[in-house]
């Protein structure tokens with residue numbers, strides 16, 4: 605793990621709307637403004653859908669996969685959780701998906717992925733690609749761990765995160 609700070613559980617997903625203005629070009633700048641050329645093409649971003657079941661959350665970019673889960677189980681379709689890339693765009697990294705029981709585990713860390721695999725999680729490859737930090741107008745994708753149910757929950761909404769944290773048994777993950 606990178607750090608034990610309160611940000612340790614944070615991974616980044618693409619922002620829903622980009623700021624339109626291009627960075628102003630100032631002369632003699634010692635700090636280079638972020639170049640759009642190092643960012644992914646937002647037109648390529650796709651929805652990461654969320655389906656929920658009491659105590660469990662299922663995420664997929666695949667309409668057929670999310671439909672199957674909703675129709676086969678008692679999962680409720682909850683809409684779009686975040687927007688991510690399906691292919692590796694500039695400055696993005698793989699978002700690994702692992703599963704154990706009904707728990708979906710996402711990480712961008714190969715180290716954490718290896719550790720989790722040792723605890724019995726099944727490797728499900730990559731869910732997509734995201735920015736490893738809050739660059740290119742992206743927004744944090746918070747990860748929350750519910751110890752009571754041994755389930756992880758993910759959201760780009762800090763209000764949603766705080767509401768889930770307010771229920772007993774929840775702690776910020778990754779710390």
Ligand SMILES: *[C@@H]1O[C@H](CO)[C@@H](O)[C@H](O)[C@H]1NC(C)=O
Nearest residue numbers: 628629630631632633634635
């Ligand atoms: C500042 O930028 C101008 C225009 O690019 C250049 O001519 C000048 O030499 C620069 N000055 C310094 C101190 O770098």
Ligand SMILES: *[C@@H]1O[C@H](CO)[C@@H](O)[C@H](O)[C@H]1NC(C)=O
Nearest residue numbers: 640641644645646647648649
């Ligand atoms: C971004 O993707 C769209 C849709 O594929 C394409 O039309 C556009 O040219 C791309 N923009 C850049 C800067 O590559």
